[in-house]
Amino acid sequence: MKKVHVSTTINGDNKEFLCDTRETLLDALRDHLALTGSKEGCGTGDCGACSVIFEGEVICSCLALAVEAEGKNIDTIEGMANDGKLHILQKKFLEHAALQCGICTPGILMASKSLLQQNKEPTKEEVRFWLAGNLCRCTGYDKIINAVLDAAKEMRETV
């Protein structure tokens, strides 16, 4: 089958690619745009490792078609640090040792970023429920929750 041409905006850059209509947004990011920071842990929406921000909201990129990116704005983990400066969340994840293997980290960072955009002062409980769709098998989540809360605090103080 003929491929479809898609024009989209990723991390602020105009991007174009050709894809099969059956390919997912995650496939396109990884295989056509060399943005391999979004990970496939399941391909069926259960693990959150593929989380990206799509038109301002966090979604699983394995559950969107690549063709749906046409004309849309997408942010991925690759765009989180700005000009070599880490986002506060990234910094806090390192300081709190909130990652072991790190495969879940890009997805969790994207989901946390979207949380802090909507809720500047989340409770522990809110963070845990917000991140329930992001599986981490290494950490037991404790250090992740601490890192997000600490990042929220610092973001409140710096703004």
Next chain:
Amino acid sequence: MRYEAPQTLNQAVNVFSEFNGLKRILAGGTDILVQLRTDVIQPELLMNIKDIEELGKIELFDNFWKIGAGVSAANITRNKEFSKEWPGITEGVGLIGSTQIQNRATLVGNLSNASPAADGVPALVAANAMVEIVGRNGNRKLEILSLISGPGKLNMKSDEFISHILIPRQNKNSSDCYIRFIPRTEMDIAVVGCGVNLSVENNNISAVKVVLGAVGPKVIFSEEASNSLLGASLNADSLSKLQEICERDAKPIDDKRGTIDFRRKVAGVLAKRAVEKAYKRIMEDS
């Protein structure tokens, strides 16, 4: 696979009705993309309806709410006015999947997927909601229980799809509730679900609908359970009777998510808890 993303409802009706072959609507995609990936279905046409503006709205009319087929779960739960009026429907919608799923999944998709365990459906049935169906020959309305014919099956013609859900305004001294049971706190499909819609007059139950999910091939409206509460006051007796009837009315199967015995028992427990919670809501409001 052909992919279409029409901009208007008219275009959508045309594209969909003119295509002969295996076709599906793409709403949030949180069911259908999983089905594509796992080879459950291989449609020849997938039509995305999320870019259609008129399907992306929640509107309030004199005596009903109208929710477009493209509205995400997150946009329903964020709507303060709606969720205040229908906390139970909102609970059901809010339970669908994770944050990420919420931002994509639609209530119409939840309904159209016709899974007996769909969290959005029991409270809709309890609220007497209807769907608006569009097709080659115009619109029609259908009750939800008549729409769903079995697991994964809808009573719709091949040129038709759902454009809106219509939910009546809630009555005075009434409220609804949806509770489900899952083994974790999140990210599970309901093992049992229960939606109720309740009205109270002079401390007695004046209208009630009890609906069970995940305990049969489709949602079960338990008429007997509902009738058992009618005119009664809420007390240990009426609740235990309700519990007993729901245990009996549940027709579950044994599977990876639960046993028959377990599901029956929990159906009774949830019905009791959901009625209590809805009742409490009414009392708090008045």
Next chain:
Amino acid sequence: MALDNENKNFFDVVGTRPIRPDGIEKVTGQARFGADAYLPGMLHGIILRSPHAHAEILNIDTTSLDNDPSVKAIVTRKDFSPDLKGEDWNILENVMADQKALYDGHAIAAVACSSLLEARDAVKKIRVKYSLLPHVTDVEEAMKEGAPIIREGVARSSVPKDMHPNIVGYHESGHGNVEKGFIEADLIIEETFKTEAAHQGYIEPHACLVNMMPDGKGEVWCCTQGHFNVAKVCAKLLGTDASQIRVTASEIGGGFGGKTAVFIEPVALALSKKANRPVKMVMSRSEVFRATGPTSSTSMLVKIGMKKDGKITAASGTFKLQGGAFPGSPMAESAMCAFAPYDLEHVKNVGWDVMCNRPKQAAYRAPGSPMAAFAVESVIDDLCKKLKLDPIETRLKNAVKEGSKASFGPRFERIGLVETLESAKSHPHYLAPLKDGYGRGISCGFWFNFGGETSVSLALAEDGTASLSVGTPDIGGSRASMCQIVSEELSIPYEKVRATIADTATLGYNEISHGSRVTFATGLATIKAARDMKRKLCARAASNWGLEEDAVYWEKGYVKPAGPNAGNHDPLSIIDIAKTMGRTGGPIVGHFEASPEGAGVSFATHIVDAKVDRETGFTSVDRYTVIQDAGKAIHPAYVEGQFQGGAAQGIGWALNEEYIYDEKGVLQNAGFLDYRIPVASDLPKIDTVIVEVPNPGHPYGVRGVGETSICPPLAAIANAVSNSVGIRMKELPMSPPRILKAIEENNG
């Protein structure tokens, strides 16, 4: 210059919490994991898997692919080495079925196509004719008369003659005379316990990118806990030499033992060999569940006798572990770990290795130990309750100490079980009153830990910085610890050390990252390599000064003359020596190659509060505390991380994780939606206490920490749940239907 056996007690860098060296890559999405590699012209490989639990493969018909231009290669069993034996044959049989499909998900054939979608389509067109055979997936059923025999003649010679042919291994250990011990007891409890198989559940599926050259040289990139082992296994399965296959370990997205085994790499190599192009293979999540290596499921019988005062008089246990359609379940480990925390005069441990139609089990954090602890610690809890004894005091009364004879044979060196129990006793969690409706559970756990073949190399750069090459994939932040060790030894800043996981062509053989061995063995090797380098630095400085080697000494980053006789030389810093090393004798590199022993066993005690909703059987875990002996924590944050991660996995295993097979032997829950690992909102804060009782077998006192953390939770949760509902739970997972059923049976 006695550098070598110097045991250190005071540290500058070790014990601090620096940012990990691979951190930036991992928070920015730059880190390259198994599936993140691409090569020009690469193909995508997909495996066709058996939908049947047990079937004869009559015919594999690929003619429908003959004229498909997208299909570049097809492989079946005949593309692999025909003359393997023993465990090599087992591995091959698991990687690609020969005559029979032995479990749901068993690999039958594989194809490589230009695109992933084409490969997914192509594999569906292969027609396989099966003849179904009776199957069995339950460990007890597999030993019943008439159960289908998975394979005749595999039983080891240690298996008693009259046992069922599906019992293929037998272990017995212990000491004393248990019959005598039981007579001395005031109370004896004997119970049967069952646990279901759990999966490691790493978030990264297995993935590799390989390229087989026409000259027989192969390159492999993959996520694995042991790339040297991958090279060895691939070479054997393809019938070539280990040195012809060079394996580079990618970043690894979790393993927990499950990535010690080899599954797809040999298949990808076989496809690449046929197609003469690079081949990438990535497992789907459902393949991971169906066809990698979950744990054994178990059936266990445990009997313990106790005096009124809490002294255990005798203990015996039989641990039957199903390990899939192959021999090799960790039944000996179950048997040996079961009673390891207790100093027993009379003890008998028996293990049975049972075959079933399930995938070949693989290691999962302390393989065999958590299940055994579940059985033993449950019985101890019941004994304490019946005799009205405090669960911690009773465990303390029986706890092993330095010099105690272990239940599995040797005498313990210095160990820290008592310390973890004492710490538990005074922990605020244990002192806090129990909330209404909650039950509190206590459990101890034990794991051996392991050393194994290790080879590292430490190179000095001209500016006095150091590059460390290790051969053990970093599965949990070990590069940070290694950099700390080099920094500590050489007195150079942590940031001036770079640690790399070297490929298999660069270093000597390294055992897999398992057995909690990395920080112990690679850490020990790194210390020795750094000390080797210091010796060479001293020698170089001495020669520069025209002195004998023993006329100089090393102090905090400087070589100094040893005394007035050595002359009046200014101390030379590591930078000074490095700057001129090219002219003064060439590069300076420290090495270490050996198989260190003395890994130092470790013990833990966990405390948990949990509450059961008696109407639905739902368990909520409210508070959890892990107390474990780490020997010496190099990077405490990552030690805590290991404690927390192990506890979280154990909580999942105890409550909801399980392999569910239907009556046809087909796995019903091969995905994260229904294989229920804990999500963030399921868990409470997991508190940690690091106990440090130095391991005498390591210069810093390090013990492995990665595995012991999963030993106590199954039992601790079971004790908490049982205390909450007032009924002993004997089967894991304690899913809501099981708990509700137990409550009802108890009521009626």
